[in-house]
Amino acid sequence: MIIDLQKRKELKKKLYTIIFKTDTEEGKKFDIILLNVILLSVILAAIESVVAFNDRYALPFRICEWIITILFTIEYATRIYCSPNRKKYIFSVYGIIDLLSILPFFIGILYSSTHYLIVIRALRLLRVFRILKLTHFLKEGNHLVDSLRRSVKKIMIFTYFIMILVTILGALMYLVEGSVNPSFSNIPKSIYWAVVTITTVGYGDITPITFLGQTISVIVMLLGYSILAVPTGIISSELIKPLRKKNITCPNCGENKHEADASYCKNCGTFLPHNNNNLS
Numbered sequence: 197m198i199i200d201l202q203k204r205k206e207l208k209k210k211l212y213t214i215i216f217k218t219d220t221e222e223g224k225k226f227d228i229i230l231l232n233v234i235l236l237s238v239i240l241a242a243i244e245s246v247v248a249f250n251d252r253y254a255l256p257f258r259i260c261e262w263i264i265t266i267l268f269t270i271e272y273a274t275r276i277y278c279s280p281n282r283k284k285y286i287f288s289v290y291g292i293i294d295l296l297s298i299l300p301f302f303i304g305i306l307y308s309s310t311h312y313l314i315v316i317r318a319l320r321l322l323r324v325f326r327i328l329k330l331t332h333f334l335k336e337g338n339h340l341v342d343s344l345r346r347s348v349k350k351i352m353i354f355t356y357f358i359m360i361l362v363t364i365l366g367a368l369m370y371l372v373e374g375s376v377n378p379s380f381s382n383i384p385k386s387i388y389w390a391v392v393t394i395t396t397v398g399y400g401d402i403t404p405i406t407f408l409g410q411t412i413s414v415i416v417m418l419l420g421y422s423i424l425a426v427p428t429g430i431i432s433s434e435l436i437k438p439l440r441k442k443n444i445t446c447p448n449c450g451e452n453k454h455e456a457d458a459s460y461c462k463n464c465g466t467f468l469p470h471n472n473n474n475l476s
Contacts, residue, residue, distance in 0.1 A: 211278040215271070230271070234297075234320045237264045241315050265301045268317075272298060293319045347430045354426055358394070365390040365416060373409045380404070394420040 217223040244250050244257045272294045279285040286295075297317040366387030373380035379402040380386045389402040393416045404410050445451070446461035446468065460467055 208278045211274060212280070215275055215278060231321060233264060233267065234317050237261075237268075238315055238318045240264075241317075261301065265298055268294075268298045347427075350430045351427050354430070358423065362387055362390040362394060365394070365412070369404065369409060369412060372412065373404050373406060377405050377409070380409075390416065393417055394423060396420045396424065 213220055214222045214226050240257060240260055250257065275285060275291075275294065276282050285291045293316075297320055300316060366389065367383055369389060370380050370383045370386040373386075374382075380389070385402065392399050392402075393413060396417065398417075404413050446464065446466050448466035449461060449464045451461050451463040
């Protein structure tokens with residue numbers, strides 16, 4: 197019994213080294229094979245969506261999907277089994293992605309329309325950062341996420357303003373075009389036109405025919421270019437802030453290497469009066 201328990205611990209340790217560690221030869225081989233299988237799975241899903249290929253090779257596609265999904269399921273279960281902290285892995289970013297990579301296939305058995313969601317497996321290719329020791333690049337991604345988080349309130353207010361604006365423009369175009377243009381038969385359709393126009397997408401499925409309506413369209417299209425610059429400016433400002441903060445020089449000791457959110461000098465404790473938190 198003790199021997200079996202010892203063997204089980206050794207097996208879990210070995211599996212953990214192979215599956216979770218990328219700094220070992222076995223771990224690197226496992227991750228490279230895994231990435232290739234993920235890539236193959238995504239490519240097969242894309243090819244299968246082509247009707248000509250699907251009609252001709254439906255059975256081979258189905259067999260390959262079953263094999264790959266079974267392998268991914270075994271891999272996911274093994275990760276949970278050998279993980280020292282199972283809860284931490286299951287609710288981690290990689291753990292959730294691993295689960296999402298197999299769920300669409302089984303859901304697709306009941307609801308065929310969800311079958312092609314298996315392309316979400318492409319997210320598992322993010323493991324390449326760990327394999328190639330590029331995790332330091334993820335810090336730049338975190339910087340972008342933090343900037344977006346700080347911009348949320350401003351962008352929400354801006355979006356609320358845009359919603360009001362397109363509603364007014366839609367109602368205005370309904371009044372101008374509604375009686376002579378069947379495309380503007382109601383206010384919701386007119387609001388749809390306003391959204392498409394102000395975002396500069398311009399599908400062209402709804403177009404004004406009166407001179408006044410076309411004049412309003414020109415104004416809305418020009419306004420759209422100005423509006424698009426606003427969220428870009430908000431996010432850009434938040435992206436630059438941490439970079440400016442890092443160059444703050446302490447007026448007391450001259451230290452200039454501070455954390456992004458520093459309000460006091462890390463060397464002497466002097467208050468940093470030029471911190472951007474105090475300027476905004």
